[in-house]
Amino acid sequence: MHWVTIIIIGIAANLDNLGISLAYGMKQVKIPVLSNAVIALISMIITYVAVTAGSTVVAYISPHTANVLGSLLLCVIGVWTLMSHRFSNQRIAGHPELFDGDKNLVISIREAMALGFVLSANCLAAGIAIGANGISALWTVISIGVFSFITVGLGSHFGSLLTKTLLGKYSTVISGWLLIIIGIFEVFIK
Template sequence: MHWITIIFIGIAANLDNLGIGLAYGVKRVKIPILSNAVIAVLSMIVTFVAVTAGSTVIEYISPHTANLLGSLLLCVIGIFTLFSNRFSKHSIAKNPEVFDEDKNHIISMREAMTLGFVLSANCLAGGIAIGANGISAIWTVISIGTFSFITVGIGSHFGVLLSKTFIGKYSTAISGWLLISIGIFEVFAK
């Protein structure tokens, strides 16, 4: 089993969530546990669909080719993460109150559903790549959900403190480099 990959994909897919959580924490917008759980579950659902789609690819091409394509896709996603402006997430980080529709400084479960779909975008392409590599769908889904819950929770709780740290400032770059590293690791892991 690819435990290292499963753990790092969970971390990489959710470092942006840490940044978003930090933005909410700085603005004193609370994300209650149930709302955070909704965000994590949506990430898990999107990841499961993506991993299932990626693992379907293996049925039509050789496992070696699927592994190479999946690894290459992870590297491409990492490079895109490094060089893109991340428009939707960038705007959330600058204006986190956008999803607080009732302006009560608390993200309700309904508001968390919209936010969760936006934050789960990272999981889509990464999940397809993981599925093409033949990595366990269930453990990947659990990793993504767990790290989503942790990063959003830590970010929103410690927003003011963590926003000034290295991870808070460079979460997108760290995420991109992690995805590239996972892709390279997966090429040689089989």
């Protein structure tokens, strides 16, 4: 089993969550445990659908070709993440009111659902690539969910302290590079 890949993909797919929740914490916007769980659940569902779709590709092409295509897709997603990080995530982090519709500085369950779909965009593309590589859907989904819950919880709680760290400032860049490294790693381990 590809335990290292599963753990790193869980971390990489959720570093944006950490950066955004840090910014929310800094602006005193609370993400309660139940809302955090909703965000993690949405990420898990989207990841499962994506991994299943990616693994379906293997039925139509050789496992080697699927592995190479999946690995290349991870690299492309990593490059895209690096190139696009300035736009979407900074807008979300800089304007928590986008998802705090009632302006009460608490992300409700309904608001968490919308935020969860936006934050799980990385999970969709990465999940397809992971599925094409033949990596366990169950463990990938669990990894994504656990790391989503951890990163959002930590970011929300420690927002004003951690947002000034390198991890808080460069979470999207780190995520992009991790995806590229995973893609390269997966080409050579099979």
